[in-house]
Amino acid sequence: VFADWQSSTDGGDELVDPSRSQYKEFFIVVNALLDGEEMTTCPYIWVDRDFALARGWIQGFPKKLGSIHMTRLFSAGQAAPRLEPGARFGATCAANDRQVARMVVTLEHVSETGPTVNDPPMYNTRHFPAASGERPDVFEMVRAGGRDRDMSEIWEGSAELHLYEDTLEDLQAIAPRETLRGYRFSFGYTVDGVTVVARHREEVTA
Amino acid sequence: VFADWQSSTDGGDELVDPSRSQYKEFFIVVNALLDGEEMTTCPYIWVDRDFALARGWIQGFPKKLGSIHMTRLFSAGQAAPRLEPGARFGATCAANDRQVARMVVTLEHVSETGPTVNDPPMYNTRHFPAASGERPDVFEMVRAGGRDRDMSEIWEGSAELHLYEDTLEDLQAIAPRETLRGYRFSFGYTVDGVTVVARHREEVTA
Amino acid sequence: VFADWQSSTDGGDELVDPSRSQYKEFFIVVNALLDGEEMTTCPYIWVDRDFALARGWIQGFPKKLGSIHMTRLFSAGQAAPRLEPGARFGATCAANDRQVARMVVTLEHVSETGPTVNDPPMYNTRHFPAASGERPDVFEMVRAGGRDRDMSEIWEGSAELHLYEDTLEDLQAIAPRETLRGYRFSFGYTVDGVTVVARHREEVTA
Amino acid sequence: VFADWQSSTDGGDELVDPSRSQYKEFFIVVNALLDGEEMTTCPYIWVDRDFALARGWIQGFPKKLGSIHMTRLFSAGQAAPRLEPGARFGATCAANDRQVARMVVTLEHVSETGPTVNDPPMYNTRHFPAASGERPDVFEMVRAGGRDRDMSEIWEGSAELHLYEDTLEDLQAIAPRETLRGYRFSFGYTVDGVTVVARHREEVTA
Numbered sequence A, B, C, D: 001v002f003a004d005w006q007s008s009t010d011g012g013d014e015l016v017d018p019s020r021s022q023y024k025e026f027f028i029v030v031n032a033l034l035d036g037e038e039m040t041t042c043p044y045i046w047v048d049r050d051f052a053l054a055r056g057w058i059q060g061f062p063k064k065l066g067s068i069h070m071t072r073l074f075s076a077g078q079a080a081p082r083l084e085p086g087a088r089f090g091a092t093c094a095a096n097d098r099q100v101a102r103m104v105v106t107l108e109h110v111s112e113t114g115p116t117v118n119d120p121p122m123y124n125t126r127h128f129p130a131a132s133g134e135r136p137d138v139f140e141m142v143r144a145g146g147r148d149r150d151m152s153e154i155w156e157g158s159a160e161l162h163l164y165e166d167t168l169e170d171l172q173a174i175a176p177r178e179t180l181r182g183y184r185f186s187f188g189y190t191v192d193g194v195t196v197v198a199r200h201r202e203e204v205t206a
Helices: A052-058 A202-203 B049-060 B200-205 C050-059 C200-205 D050-059 D200-206
Strands: A001-008 A022-034 A035-047 A063-065 A067-070 A088-095 A098-110 A123-128 A138-143 A147-151 A155-163 A181-184 A187-190 A195-199 B002-006 B022-033 B036-049 B064-065 B068-071 B088-095 B097-108 B123-128 B140-141 B147-151 B155-163 B181-184 B186-190 B197-198 C004-008 C020-032 C037-047 C062-066 C067-070 C090-096 C099-112 C123-128 C136-142 C145-152 C155-163 C181-184 C187-190 C196-198 D001-006 D022-036 D037-047 D063-067 D067-070 D088-095 D098-110 D123-130 D138-143 D146-149 D155-163 D180-185 D187-190 D195-199
Touching: A001 A067, A001 D088, A022 A052, A022 A067, A035 A052, A035 A123, A035 C136, A052 A123, A052 C050, A067 B068, A067 C062, A088 D098, A098 A181, A098 D088, A138 A202, B002 B068, B036 B123, B049 B064, B049 B123, B049 D050, B097 B181, B140 B200, B147 D063, B197 C155, C004 C067, C020 C050, C020 C067, C037 C050, C037 C123, C050 C062, C050 C123, C099 C181, C136 C200, C196 D200, D001 D067, D022 D050, D037 D050, D037 D123, D050 D063, D063 D088, D098 D180, D138 D200
Parallel strands: A035 A063, B036 B064, C037 C062, D037 D063
Antiparallel strands: A001 A022, A022 A035, A067 A088, A088 A098, A098 A155, A098 D098, A123 A138, A138 A195, A147 A187, A155 A181, B002 B022, B022 B036, B068 B088, B088 B097, B097 B155, B097 C099, B123 B140, B140 B197, B147 B186, B155 B181, C004 C020, C020 C037, C067 C090, C090 C099, C099 C155, C123 C136, C136 C196, C145 C187, C155 C181, D001 D022, D022 D037, D067 D088, D088 D098, D098 D155, D123 D138, D138 D195, D146 D187, D155 D180
């Protein structure tokens, strides 16, 4: 998932200081089972601003810095796709002088269902090491949340995704065996916190 | 003027490789007289991508690299202003570890005229030094062009602009004595080339 | 303190992948008393790479991203100062399109004492919020450590330091009232962990 | 060739404002024949600062922006190689969210000859388009120059160089068929200008 965000706290003052409110990110969502129920999790995520990196860690997203670019819509001019069949949207991610991912989505029509692979609830790991020693101070599974979800019309179409090989992370182990559909939409939500569902560190000490 | 661009050549292939099509820039437009006629010129401009910097030099914009951020519109979510009275848009520019400019526009209503201070034609200087020696190989005044102009609705409102003092450029010499109105709109156009109106280097040799 | 670092784990493999081993940082050291004993603490620190930012948080340095530049020594050519009287070293820090600090040190002679203001032990705060709610999961005072310290000859001289006003942090509250001396040296050390001396969060719950 | 530079004009004031004096670059040197004599030329070069990019264009180096990292020497600490047999130096270059090159040199001994493949004089192309139309205003072959060359001891050893395939430039067409030796040294020089040896644009008009 490539995302191009603008965020703010309740007052919204960051919005007129846009270096503190805008960021882009690329993240990978993996499907899995948790106690027999379908779930998703985010093993890798790259972001291009520090405030978003820090907020991600607190919420259980293991964010690292990267360079991320995505085709945008504009309301005037010829140098932007429109939301119409055949429109192409591209995106790239690089980090540590290595390329990480490249994606192209070619729109076909408005989607009836939207993306479904990331429908199951997302569970991530919050982790913060101790001042010294091997046992972390925080090591827990959390369920991602959010409220006041607001979404634009969703378009879908064919998609190409390439995860590169020469990365620090083992992306080939989780690379998709089959690429289904690509989707393009705008989305907004509010996050207050996440819900702890298991504390690994207490289990370690048991 | 702060601008957040996406550009492409005729084929448009850069649009799906967005690191080659997007850039942001901040530039200063100065009003002057040329042979008694009103004109504008761009003495300073900062941009955040190399392809836009190179293209600018060819067209007579003396572009340097900078970090530029601007509040954006999004079609969903609470963390974006809408085009409505009271909406605030901010922008900042920094370069060489120095801050250059900060601006805030607070929208009031749709504008009937749009910005007028940059109505007069823009004349800039194309300059390229010689392989050695003092006399440049290219040193000419050009009139900026462009066709197929496409513009969204224009909003106007009150504006604050601060040009910082500790910059490499002497911005205080051209700082506005009075801040009139601020404007927010989307704009697209096509550039084929610029028109040479005077060759300084030939005059020098005369 | 401006610092230009190269770091590695025991094996040293990051050293041949230098985007993962080099970073620059600027930090402010404040002197204070802890139970009547002289101490130092680092309230603000900016760094230019993510791995150093993350490592800092674990050790109690509240690192944010910034752009940092420092004059360097080179072993050939005219475009570098030498370690000699009159040599000038400059440094700048910017973050979020704002300039943060600018420093110049003009060398006079080899220093007998080196810098002394940061002689007292450094105590910092490790902080990691909870998944939800106001009470943090980690909130403790730690004493910074390090072993195998290795230092080059130290030069000292006159110094100018400017902390800018238009920053997100209140730097004026801790700006130096008097600038004493500036120092220039190389330094290396090994960090295994830091020592916890107080847990604020347990005290809060008492 | 990977290079980590600090540069200044005669006065040297940029040296205490290091964001204007430091840059890193990666460039490719190709050997060829010019009128039967051995020559070299630089078809591709990436640099990480704008002032170096502009200066390069004036001298005939077709510089583009990139992210470049190189292992450095430091005079203290364990996290730096020393100039000794077995020491390893790495370097990487990326641009436009693509990786361009990766190199590792493992030192063996002080070199008697230094690198010889770039001994022949370097000829590059200065090019600056016209305000409009196809025929460039500047299009000439220049011989690179420089005086007051100052060089440290040169170490040599085995080398690995990888030029990546998924780049905007056709690097595979000029990729080395055989990797000979790698070299590590410091170098400084002064450039006043370059010498024009042929003007393509006049030949075109003939």
